[in-house]
Amino acid sequence: MSELDEIAGVTHEPDGRPTGVVMLTHGAGGNRESPLLIRICDEWASRGWLAVRYNLPYRRRRPKGPPSGSASGDRDGIVDALTLARSLADGPVIAGGHSYGGRQTSMVVVENPNLADVLTPFSYPLHPPGKPDRLRTEHFSGITIPAVFTHGTADPFGTIDELREAVTLIPSLVQIVEVTGARHDLGSKKLDVPALAVDAALSALR
Incomplete structure (x- = not known):
């Protein structure tokens, strides 16, 4: 592993040249x-990919607490990360994140479809808990790259x-x-969530 200071990232490196x-x-x-991110990045690295888990700009500013400042600033940070990805290795770029991070990444690939080849949100926050009428899907029609949503049934x-x-x-x-019985953290004692998610992303890429 190594650090990518410009995006507060940690790399999980494969054996040999990354796919x-x-x-x-x-x-x-x-x-x-x-x-969850650590396990998913380990899984990708075991499949021959360079995987990076990184902090959003609001998290770089302070170590705890909810997002602060504008979400557009966090999206700028995602653009920086995906732009950097193209320089780290040849081959496709897969972009995603958990909950808020996955939602913001999905908005970035609408505005910048050339920055990623597959979108992988985990536990997409479709609406606030208990408020199903407040859907966060207004940008979905603009997603033009393959998308793999990993989501718990609870x-x-x-x-x-x-x-x-x-x-x-x-x-x-x-x-x-679908992760049967899992809540927002995608915890499961029966299913190998990282393996299932990576399998689906690879099939979407093909």
Whole structure:
């Protein structure tokens, strides 16, 4: 592992030359040390990819607490990370994140579709818990790259059925990786969530 200071990133390096680059960021209350991100990056590295987990700009400013400042500033940080990804290795770039990080990344690839080849949100926060009428899908029709949503069936930020309906707005190829019984943290004692998510992303890339 090594540090990428310009994006407060940590790399997970494969054996040999990388197939491509994966850039993942964290949820609203988290940081790059999220156990989920670590496990997913380990999985990607084991498949021959260079995987990077990085902090969003608000998290670089202060170590704890919810997002502060404007979300557009966080999206600028994602643009910086994905731009950097193209210089780290040849091959495709896979972009995503957990919850807030995945949502902001999905907005970035609408505005900058050339920065990534596959979008991989984890626990997309479809709506605030208990407020299903406040959907965060207004940009979905602009997503033009393949997208793989990994989502727990007990996630309070959106049911699987709500997600299935929402992704019909996306004109590109979409897959949903269902994690039975998992909540927003995607914890599962029965399923290998990183392996399932990586398998789906690789099939979307093909």
